[in-house]
Amino acid sequence: MSAKWISVLLLIQLSCYFDSVTCGKVLVWPTEYSHWINIKTILDELIQRGHEVTVLTSSASILIDPNKSSDIKFEVYPTSLTTPDLEILFMKWIKKMTYNMPKDTFWAYFSRLQEIFWEYSDCIERLCKDVVFNKELMIKLEESRFDVVLADAIGPCGELVAQLLKIPFLYTLRFSPGYTLEKLSGGLLTPPSYVPIVLLELYDRMTFVERIKNMIYMLYFDFWFQIFNMKKWDQFYSDVLGRDTTLIETMGKAEIWLIRTYWDFEFPRPFLPHFEFVGGLHCKPANPLPKEFEEFVQSSGKHGVVVFTLGSMVRNVTEERANTIASALAQVPQKVLWRFDGKKPDNLGPNTRLYKWLPQNDLLGHPKTKAFITHGGTNGIYEAIYHGIPMVGIPLFADQPDNIAHMKAKGAAVSLDIKTMTSADLLNALNSVINESSYKENAMKLSAIHHDQPVKPLDRAVFWVEFVMRNKGAKHLRPASLSLTWAQYHSLDVLGFLLACVAIVTFLVIKCCSFGYQKFFKTEKKEKKD
Amino acid sequence: MSAKWISVLLLIQLSCYFDSVTCGKVLVWPTEYSHWINIKTILDELIQRGHEVTVLTSSASILIDPNKSSDIKFEVYPTSLTTPDLEILFMKWIKKMTYNMPKDTFWAYFSRLQEIFWEYSDCIERLCKDVVFNKELMIKLEESRFDVVLADAIGPCGELVAQLLKIPFLYTLRFSPGYTLEKLSGGLLTPPSYVPIVLLELYDRMTFVERIKNMIYMLYFDFWFQIFNMKKWDQFYSDVLGRDTTLIETMGKAEIWLIRTYWDFEFPRPFLPHFEFVGGLHCKPANPLPKEFEEFVQSSGKHGVVVFTLGSMVRNVTEERANTIASALAQVPQKVLWRFDGKKPDNLGPNTRLYKWLPQNDLLGHPKTKAFITHGGTNGIYEAIYHGIPMVGIPLFADQPDNIAHMKAKGAAVSLDIKTMTSADLLNALNSVINESSYKENAMKLSAIHHDQPVKPLDRAVFWVEFVMRNKGAKHLRPASLSLTWAQYHSLDVLGFLLACVAIVTFLVIKCCSFGYQKFFKTEKKEKKD
Structure with missing residues (x-):
């Protein structure tokens, strides 16, 4: 390597060191x-x-x-x-x-x-x-x-x-x-x-x-x-x-x-x-779906599709729960894409397909997607918000119940309990978020808020x-609060001091009054005696 | 006007109505x-x-x-x-x-x-x-x-x-x-x-x-x-x-x-x-100074200039205060541009010029400007921050004392009292902010923070x-807090309820204990008697 190149490389190295913005x-x-x-x-x-x-x-x-x-x-x-x-x-x-x-x-x-x-x-x-x-x-x-x-x-x-x-x-x-x-x-x-x-x-x-x-x-x-x-x-x-x-x-x-x-x-x-x-920093526009997915999604016609996943940590549920879910999914007119890695449920409907992996964001961004059945992980919820898709939440653990509660409060989701829900519950929930227009409208409102920020x-x-x-x-x-003790932060020392002052002043006033009163009373008594 | 043009104008009018972003x-x-x-x-x-x-x-x-x-x-x-x-x-x-x-x-x-x-x-x-x-x-x-x-x-x-x-x-x-x-x-x-x-x-x-x-x-x-x-x-x-x-x-x-x-x-x-x-939303880069100002500023040589204004509401001070100020300004090696609309002070130095109006932002952004004497209005302080100029604050009213206190806390200003300051005070303050490097460094730090935001x-x-x-x-x-009453906001109703519960439980426990103790004590006494 020539000396010239070495010096160029050195310069690049130095520019990295001095200009930490770009490197x-x-x-x-x-x-x-x-x-x-x-x-x-x-x-x-x-x-x-x-x-x-x-x-x-x-x-x-x-x-x-x-x-x-x-x-x-x-x-x-x-x-x-x-x-x-x-x-x-x-x-x-x-x-x-x-x-x-x-x-x-x-x-x-x-x-x-x-x-x-x-x-x-x-x-x-x-x-x-x-x-x-x-x-x-x-x-x-x-x-x-x-x-x-x-x-x-x-x-x-x-x-x-x-x-x-x-x-x-x-x-x-x-x-x-x-x-x-x-x-x-x-x-x-x-x-x-x-x-x-x-x-x-x-x-x-x-x-x-x-x-x-x-x-x-x-x-x-x-x-x-x-x-x-x-x-x-x-x-x-x-x-x-x-x-x-x-x-x-x-x-x-x-x-x-x-x-x-x-x-x-x-x-x-x-x-x-x-x-x-x-x-939602990870959210991005949807890419075209792989051919296999696109064909299945297009086959849904005017009814569209439902996307169902329980996140990166949970790939299956118990057999009994899987059957309950499959039975509900079989009854919706939509096609369903379910990310599932367990034993195929016996009553899986012809409208439902199981996948070990789903292009979740691309599916949620597809115009045919009508609803998202989700465990309520923050990443997944944000993808649904980004694309304005209403949700059926089946929260499992950690922040998931809370996340779904937030979406419910904002009118963009229905919440179910994985342990107790019946097929009818899931079916009703799905029908609600797909057919009651308020869910879609609210999901679109959240999407608008998400996209309408001064900086992404x-x-x-x-x-x-x-x-x-x-x-x-x-x-x-x-904030200066981080340098304060717990008592200082809550102004307990200040309030204690002020209360002590008030107590002392009250005590002195009462003492003075009672002293004055006694003196006056005794003098009066004495005068009367005299 | 042709029908075509009317429809074009109507369309523009409608686009204004429907797309309030652009119009x-x-x-x-x-x-x-x-x-x-x-x-x-x-x-x-x-x-x-x-x-x-x-x-x-x-x-x-x-x-x-x-x-x-x-x-x-x-x-x-x-x-x-x-x-x-x-x-x-x-x-x-x-x-x-x-x-x-x-x-x-x-x-x-x-x-x-x-x-x-x-x-x-x-x-x-x-x-x-x-x-x-x-x-x-x-x-x-x-x-x-x-x-x-x-x-x-x-x-x-x-x-x-x-x-x-x-x-x-x-x-x-x-x-x-x-x-x-x-x-x-x-x-x-x-x-x-x-x-x-x-x-x-x-x-x-x-x-x-x-x-x-x-x-x-x-x-x-x-x-x-x-x-x-x-x-x-x-x-x-x-x-x-x-x-x-x-x-x-x-x-x-x-x-x-x-x-x-x-x-x-x-x-x-x-x-x-x-x-x-x-x-600081009003701040902007400095424009070139008008010729008259530029010549005076350039005449300051290596010492540079001091800019002095008391804001848009106060254009003069009492004669005595003006003399005190003029006397201090006369002693600095810098040239001084003073926005002043009163009687010319007797002891005005040859280095000081009075103006009824100053291009404040353009002056503060001039490379020759060394310090800013200010009443501490938020607009002026922000222009000084924007251009990284240390300040001598002579606050007058409203938020001005507070503003200068903030700049003092951040090491970019010295504060003076308009009513009590002497010429020596002003002179010392000016010398400090100009000659002690920390003031300039801190002003530049504030300037860096101001300029380094994700969005202006x-x-x-x-x-x-x-x-x-x-x-x-x-x-x-x-925030939901805006729908709460004062007592609800401070959780006084909740704390009152919890304290009442604690008081009732304590009362019941004490009652039970004393009842049990009395019963036990009486039985024991009776037994002893028997």
């Missing part, structure tokens, strides 16, 4: 399944804009596949877990959350949820230790001189790696149970009178009884529920960083929180300048990643 | 002085984008000049007031606020402020009545079929006109004292632990004593201070609308609040989705005006 280096701490599908859209766009993206992933990763052809770089760290181990763990948690949650008492329900979250957190902690205690890897990461870490807040570690590499970090997040992380680390406010606590399936307009429920749950989440085993995490973070700290404090250093919803989906609620609502969600997400790289943070957006 | 009709309820200068930028941009803009203005208007050549239409309504009347009133209020505010006790200070605001509100009410009771005008407005009203929230009436015309409305606003309107009508949250109440000159990071002060002021504004004479306004609005209503309720129907600040200026604080921070503030402001026209509102951004 930044992004390190990513992702989470599996739909979270990965969502964050990958941001990563692809960052690459498109000339940045270098490296994903930190374990040798046991499930969906995050370093071997798939992509411009994303992968830094695969070894772990004692295997992919099947991880898959078994995730499936166990999902099964527990879907079928084995004691819904009768809230205490039992959330104790079980906490138990599952702690198991999950132990697993993430193990992976995190495999990263930060891997000296060779950490030296390599340090030498790579990344500009920023983009992390999924629901799986801690990204913030620890960022602190060790002394670089700023951003989060992407759908929610944390009870908004714990958003509140404690992000400073988000959730006034219980009109901000329903996530997981309760409540709306923003609540009755008195619902507001009582919301308040009790808020208090429960604030004072009892622990999303992760904080004691363990605090100790781990303190040991690694060599100073007394906590997970919540470390997460609180996030520059920006990219929340994966928007006001087409979310109820209007207070937020802070370092929160950016980028829901993906562009906003990428803008803030680039902003943090350009400016080495976004300190001007950081 | 909306905007009715404007403005406020005088700097507020008009700011809102006019939005109006010019709306016209640029093909909309029709009509400004409702009285025959007594001061700065709002219907005769100035512009594409803005003016609907001038007759009023018994005259322009000199209005000018005298404004000057009286300014003088009171600048020189006659009893700063020693807060009670006296805010009582005087309320008094001034009530006088102002009476004046606005008079103008408002001149509009809504002018039947001919109201019929004309109705027939004009406007799509939206854009109003300055600090001068009520826009919302009333919008309600009468049955069209949506948006606000533009810098602030209202104590954030009263933003809180009561907009639902904005102001946690007293880190959101300093406007007018207190406090920062977001407060000491314990400052937080006590902030809490007391917040309580004062919440429970005592009335920005307008609400009883009068409520009666007026109820009479006109033919139903029991209040000013606060009517203002609460605003679709969007365009707040004239941004996070380069404001401390990070909670807000709601229907609040959009569009501070003017584009965002215009986007939301257009959005409201396109969608006949922005209901999806409206």
Whole structure:
């Protein structure tokens, strides 16, 4: 290679270093399944804009596949877990959350949820230790001189790696149970009178009884529920960083929180300048369908088609449930495309076809699609919103019941319970969303809101990643509340002081009055005596 | 005119009617002085984008000049007031606020402020009545079929006109004292632990004593201070609308609040989705200076120039103050351009030139400009931020002390008191902001933040005006809190109920225990006796 070329390459290298806008280096701490599908859209766009993206992933990763052809770089760290181990763990948690949650008492329900979250957190902690205690890897990461870490807040570690590499970090997040992380680390406010606590399936307009429920749950989440085993995490973070700290404090250093919803989906609620609502950033126009799909869709005639999937984590249901569903689907005049990987139901109608994989977005964007039967994952719901398709929600776990509740509140969905629904329930629900015009109209309204933003969600997400790289943070957006103690934040010290002042003044006034009264009374008595 | 041309014109007319994006009709309820200068930028941009803009203005208007050549239409309504009347009133209020505010006790200070605001509100009410009771005008407005009203929230009436015309409305606003309107009508949250109440000159990071002060002021504004004479306004609005209503309720129907600040200026604080921070929307790159100015600026050599103005409302100061200022200015090596309309100070230095008008933005954007001496109006501060110029603030009234406090907190300004400052104070302040590099660096940081936004503030402001026209509102951004009573909003009913439950349960437990204890005790006693 000639000296001239070497100097040109050097110049390019230097331009990358000095101009982080056009050539930044992004390190990513992702989470599996739909979270990965969502964050990958941001990563692809960052690459498109000339940045270098490296994903930190374990040798046991499930969906995050370093071997798939992509411009994303992968830094695969070894772990004692295997992919099947991880898959078994995730499936166990999902099964527990879907079928084995004691819904009768809230205490039992959330104790079980906490138990599952702690198991999950132990697993993430193990992976995190495999990263930060891997000296060779950490030296390599340090030498790579990344500009920023983009992390999924629901799986801690990204913030620890960022602190060790002394670089700023951003989060992407759908929610944390009870908004714990958003509140404690992000400073988000959730006034219980009109901000329903996530997981309760409540709306923003609540009755008195619902507001009582919301308040009790808020208090429960604030004072009892622990999303992760904080004691363990605090100790781990303190040991690694060599100073007394906590997970919540470390997460609180996030520059920006990219929340994966928007006001087409979310109820209007207070937020802070370092929160950016980028829901539906993965949405895009539909591509033409593969021939096989297009032919089947076209064969539906004027009735159109129904698209049915339960997401990237759940590919089948029990035989009995599958039969119930198949029986309902057989009775609609539409053709149905069902993503299903189990035993073919006996009563599957001739109008229903089973597929191991569906081009979901392309189908939802097809003019013949009339309805979407969905488990209510945020990604899927956003694709339906994007294309204006009404939904029948069969939520399974996590935020799904809440997501469907939001769509129901906005008049774009009907909700069913996977465990108790009958064929007639599903049939009625499908007929409603297809034949009652309000569902389609409301879905189209949400679509209009989604499309009518000053900047597309993906562009906003990428803008803030680039902003943090350009400016080495976004300190001007950081609320001062994050530096206050809990008592200071709630002005308890101030109110205590003011109440004490009022008490002292009241006490003195009463004392003075009674002293004056006694003196006057005694003098009068004495005078009378005299 | 041929039939062909008539049909073409009809088609254009229809396209305006059906496609309000490209041809909306905007009715404007403005406020005088700097507020008009700011809102006019939005109006010019709306016209640029093909909309029709009509400004409702009285025959007594001061700065709002219907005769100035512009594409803005003016609907001038007759009023018994005259322009000199209005000018005298404004000057009286300014003088009171600048020189006659009893700063020693807060009670006296805010009582005087309320008094001034009530006088102002009476004046606005008079103008408002001149509009809504002018039947001919109201019929004309109705027939004009406007799509939206854009109003300055600090001068009520826009919302009333919008309600009468049955069209949506948006606000533009810098602030209202104590954030009263933003809180009561907009639902904005102001946690007293880190959101300093406007007018207190406090920062977001407060000491314990400052937080006590902030809490007391917040309580004062919440429970005592009335920005307008609400009883009068409520009666007026109820009479006109033919139903029991209040000013606060009517203002609460605003679709969007365009707040004239941004996070380069404001401390990070909670807000709601229907609040959009569009501070500095009027800022633009500097044009070349007129020859006379350019020559004077160039004559400053390496020392550069200082720009000095006290805004559109105050063109001079007392003779004694002018001499103090002139004496300080004479001692700096820079050339000084001073907007001043009074008697020429005796000790005016040869480096200082007086002007009745200054091309402020073009001067601030000139590479030779080293500092800006300003009264701290939001418009001027934003021009300094835009061009990265450090400031010496001499705040006079309204939000100006607060604005300068913000710039001081961000390290881009030094603050002086117009009434007490000496020549030495001004000289030291000027030397500091010019020679201590931190001031320039911080001003440049603010400038970088201002320029580094996903969408320019003017584009965002215009986007939301257009959005409201396109969608006949922005209901999806409206927080449910606006439908709650004060007690419901603060969850007082819920807390009361829960406390009552706790009290009853405690009472029953104690009763049961004491009953059990007595029974056990008596039995034992009896047994002992036996």
